Amino acid sequence: MTTVPFHRRKETKLVFRYLTAASLVVIFVFPIYWLFAISFKTPGEIFAFPPVWYPKSIQFNNYAVLFRDGDAKTVGNSLVVASVSTFFAMIFGTIAAYSLVRFKTGGENLAVWIISQRMMPPVAIVFPVFLFYVWLGWVDTYIGLIILYTAFSLPYVIWMMRGYIEDIPLELEESALIDGCSRWEVLWKVVFPMARSGLFATAVFTFVFSWNDFLFALVLTRTEVTTYTVQVTHYFGGQSNFWSKIAAMSVLGTIPVFITVATLQRYLVRGISMGAVKG
Amino acid sequence: MAATAHPDRNFKYWLISPAIFLLLLIGLFPLIFSLVVSFMRVTMLETDTSFAGLVNFVQLFHDARLWQSFVHTALVIVIALPIELLLGLAMAYLFLDRMPGRQILVSLLMLPTIISPIVAGATWRLLFDNRYGPINQIIGWFAGHPVPALWTVNPQLVYPAIIFCEIWQWTPFMFLILLAALSNVDRSLTEAAEIDGARFWRSFRYIVLPAIWPVMSIAILIRGLDLFRIFDIIWALTAGGPGTMTETVSVYAYVQGFRQFESSYTAAIAFLVIALLTVIVTWAIRRMGLAK
Amino acid sequence: MSDLKITGLHKHYGAYHAVKGIDLEVPSGEFTVLVGPSGCGKSTLLRTIAGLEEASAGTIEIGGKDVTWARPRDRDIAMVFQNYALYPYLNVYENIAFGLRARRVASAEVDKRVKRAAEMLGIAQLLERFPRELSGGQRQRVAIGRAIVRDALLFLFDEPLSNLDAQLRDDMRVEIKRLHQELGRTMIYVTHDQIEAMTLADRIALLRDGKIEQLGAPLDLFERPATRFVAGFLGSPKMNFLPATIETGEVILRDGTKLTLPPGRKAPNGQAVVLGLRPQHIAKAGASAAPGHVQLPSTIELVQPTGSRVQVSMPLGGTSITAEFAAHEVTAPGEQVLIDIDMTRAVLIDPQTDKVI
Numbered sequence: 001m002t003t004v005p006f007h008r009r010k011e012t013k014l015v016f017r018y019l020t021a022a023s024l025v026v027i028f029v030f031p032i033y034w035l036f037a038i039s040f041k042t043p044g045e046i047f048a049f050p051p052v053w054y055p056k057s058i059q060f061n062n063y064a065v066l067f068r069d070g071d072a073k074t075v076g077n078s079l080v081v082a083s084v085s086t087f088f089a090m091i092f093g094t095i096a097a098y099s100l101v102r103f104k105t106g107g108e109n110l111a112v113w114i115i116s117q118r119m120m121p122p123v124a125i126v127f128p129v130f131l132f133y134v135w136l137g138w139v140d141t142y143i144g145l146i147i148l149y150t151a152f153s154l155p156y157v158i159w160m161m162r163g164y165i166e167d168i169p170l171e172l173e174e175s176a177l178i179d180g181c182s183r184w185e186v187l188w189k190v191v192f193p194m195a196r197s198g199l200f201a202t203a204v205f206t207f208v209f210s211w212n213d214f215l216f217a218l219v220l221t222r223t224e225v226t227t228y229t230v231q232v233t234h235y236f237g238g239q240s241n242f243w244s245k246i247a248a249m250s251v252l253g254t255i256p257v258f259i260t261v262a263t264l265q266r267y268l269v270r271g272i273s274m275g276a277v278k279g
Numbered sequence: 280m281a282a283t284a285h286p287d288r289n290f291k292y293w294l295i296s297p298a299i300f301l302l303l304l305i306g307l308f309p310l311i312f313s314l315v316v317s318f319m320r321v322t323m324l325e326t327d328t329s330f331a332g333l334v335n336f337v338q339l340f341h342d343a344r345l346w347q348s349f350v351h352t353a354l355v356i357v358i359a360l361p362i363e364l365l366l367g368l369a370m371a372y373l374f375l376d377r378m379p380g381r382q383i384l385v386s387l388l389m390l391p392t393i394i395s396p397i398v399a400g401a402t403w404r405l406l407f408d409n410r411y412g413p414i415n416q417i418i419g420w421f422a423g424h425p426v427p428a429l430w431t432v433n434p435q436l437v438y439p440a441i442i443f444c445e446i447w448q449w450t451p452f453m454f455l456i457l458l459a460a461l462s463n464v465d466r467s468l469t470e471a472a473e474i475d476g477a478r479f480w481r482s483f484r485y486i487v488l489p490a491i492w493p494v495m496s497i498a499i500l501i502r503g504l505d506l507f508r509i510f511d512i513i514w515a516l517t518a519g520g521p522g523t524m525t526e527t528v529s530v531y532a533y534v535q536g537f538r539q540f541e542s543s544y545t546a547a548i549a550f551l552v553i554a555l556l557t558v559i560v561t562w563a564i565r566r567m568g569l570a571k
Numbered sequence: 572m573s574d575l576k577i578t579g580l581h582k583h584y585g586a587y588h589a590v591k592g593i594d595l596e597v598p599s600g601e602f603t604v605l606v607g608p609s610g611c612g613k614s615t616l617l618r619t620i621a622g623l624e625e626a627s628a629g630t631i632e633i634g635g636k637d638v639t640w641a642r643p644r645d646r647d648i649a650m651v652f653q654n655y656a657l658y659p660y661l662n663v664y665e666n667i668a669f670g671l672r673a674r675r676v677a678s679a680e681v682d683k684r685v686k687r688a689a690e691m692l693g694i695a696q697l698l699e700r701f702p703r704e705l706s707g708g709q710r711q712r713v714a715i716g717r718a719i720v721r722d723a724l725l726f727l728f729d730e731p732l733s734n735l736d737a738q739l740r741d742d743m744r745v746e747i748k749r750l751h752q753e754l755g756r757t758m759i760y761v762t763h764d765q766i767e768a769m770t771l772a773d774r775i776a777l778l779r780d781g782k783i784e785q786l787g788a789p790l791d792l793f794e795r796p797a798t799r800f801v802a803g804f805l806g807s808p809k810m811n812f813l814p815a816t817i818e819t820g821e822v823i824l825r826d827g828t829k830l831t832l833p834p835g836r837k838a839p840n841g842q843a844v845v846l847g848l849r850p851q852h853i854a855k856a857g858a859s860a861a862p863g864h865v866q867l868p869s870t871i872e873l874v875q876p877t878g879s880r881v882q883v884s885m886p887l888g889g890t891s892i893t894a895e896f897a898a899h900e901v902t903a904p905g906e907q908v909l910i911d912i913d914m915t916r917a918v919l920i921d922p923q924t925d926k927v928i
Contacts, residue, residue, distance in 0.1 A: 014378065017373055017378060018378070024370065024373075024388065025387050028390065028391055028447065029387055031391070031406055032390055032391070034402065034405065034413060038405060092297040092298045093298060095297075096297070099291045099292075099294035099295040102291075105291045108571065111570035112564050112569075112570040115570055116561050117302055117306050119501075119560045121508030121528075121552060122529075123510060123528070123532045123549070124552040124556070125309070127313060127536050127545050128549060131546070132308065132309040132312050135312075147305070151306070152305065154298050154301060169656065171654055171655075172656050172658060174621075174623050174650075174656070176669070177622075177643045178621060178646075178650045179721065180673035181673045182644075183287050189673075194659075194660070211395070212396065212397075214395065214510070214511045215510055219537060229397045232397060233397065233514070233515070236404075246401050247405070250395075250401055253395065254394050254395070257394070258393070261389075262386075287642065
């Protein structure tokens, strides 16, 4: 091997890394680009052979159709269901996690059971729940879906918040107790502020999980509470002229997630690595 | 002595009760409910709620299509998981050292993971389209002539299509977790090894791998279980087809329950899957000390 | 009436018996130090007094009230933690005011008290800052400020200076002593550092294995230790222990060296003992031996200067002992010296019971 000065080797290595990184980005982002592109194309451009790589102009007709037909309402449904369930899951889950961490409530057995619930396959759960909901009259209702998402998110929230709460120095809580706070006050005044970034990260992930869910919504909704994910599949008919709807609806449902993740980004990378490293 | 017990003794139970209530509501109660139904004969045609014993469970053992679905599921797991792992690891190494703009690149790479799996499936369905999808066009460039590949129908191509979509969506997840884990490896360990003369593989095998194993094993467990329950992507691409070729356990259970309305039988399947997974998952959780 | 009274206190952690029956009564205004090696139960004891741990048996009375089962906030106590326990998301003012706000004290009153406490501790100019902007010593003052602002009956300190470097520790020790003089409150202070114990305490409770080994004024424990443990724990460098036997008013060491006991010293004839000699009571011999002193020749092994003094190791009675000479008496290894042992301060220990005779 020829002797190359050290910094030159570093430079070529960097160039190589950038090239590889760029190729990876292209591979991973292209399909998303394609989806967005279709949503802005005219039918002529969509069904062009050979394929048109970018729309001549950005036209919103496909979106207008969705709004006109009322299909866009499904994004609203998703929003309601995902945000309400996330809110409750975060509150119930965090205080439950606190109970597990500080008081070891239920010991290891309870913790094992709770974590195992996270790993149950939706299809196995959805069927019994469906029967149950039929009996309760909760099929195709907001409350039905919200309760399900809340319950299904709980194990994840509890698992993640456990790690964050463990990180809070016990002395802060003890000091507050001595200074005059009740146990509830310690939760709101010390634990929640200290776990802020963990709360954000977990909330974002919980929200995204619920927002993106398909199977539960498919089974438990009909016409009233259809979420955007189910709506997308309504356009699969094999009939090609629904492609624009598939794309537009998908984009409508994806943009909110992109925005949320983008704005809360800095909490997230820490969040994932925390959760991963802590397990 | 404990008569005047500590005043905050019940606090911890109050805290955990809403969560436990909801979990029982959704986790345990319906389970029992469906177990009851599985002992009946409720199908599309008749609603016979008399006790039918284990007839549904016996049928499980004879159901070739069910066992086929397990095989299909295993196929997906065994192929996709290692690829996601290795690819994610390679990508993690690529981005491990500092480079300007790394933050932006990593953020872009995360995009596939945050879209809905059903949207991912739909997207690839469009990409894989025989005539109008760019995939075949690109393949055609390399081949020099048009290549008609019916990705969502051709039995040879359906699994590659599904697996490719799945890997596309979830490798970034592995990548991010492994990147975090690798970043946490104590540099002084690898540097000492380098000075001692260890090459990359030796260093990786004896120093890096043991250090990241706890995180990696959790990631493998989570991804493995997610792959087991794969549904959205398959539903979007092939709906289990052609025929029942790509029917995984989830797809089969769904079809039985919500297309065939074989309620009792589906209840039995659901119960089987839950029981199976509970054993495996509980063992894994205890073994890995996740509940400590 | 005593501000703190503990009777028969026990604390179990499952099978582990951390506190094994402690009785302690602390009169109003006294500074009591709980000191002992790691694992002796001093922190557990303090936390049980605070209510952060539940007592397994016994009673705790604070200000005459039985608080054994009371919540921490109902015990009229304030506590300073080892790691300061400052809230990172609140500034110094709010950190100090935290307890007052929790008890719904009016804002005007809060302001008055916070400013007064800050003045007393010399941190008045830091009120707007956040904990991350402060040095270790400043953070500790804020933690102390938070405690004193509440005007509690009992002040608890859990190794507050352990995280500070040596120089800072000395300064803060003075601060705490001064604080006690100004406020006159009852203070219970936990530390593993016997110098802190000696300099700060009105009374020391030396704990060992969950029990109080000896309770008394610092000098009492230092000059009249009850057991070998107490003798060896207090004093730096450590007391030298030499196995020996008593014979007609003389202490005979292993190698036959005879040390005459001062007249009037009770010592059972023929008994095996352990002789305890503090390094400070072994000096380089002057002109002649004072009454009760013994002079012996020895050879220097090791010399460790500490600035104001010199620690010298030499053989005696078959083992190595440490003596403390004055700085100007510095000697070199190998040198022959004549040492002067003050036998009036020597301690005789029964090797069977480890109690001082």
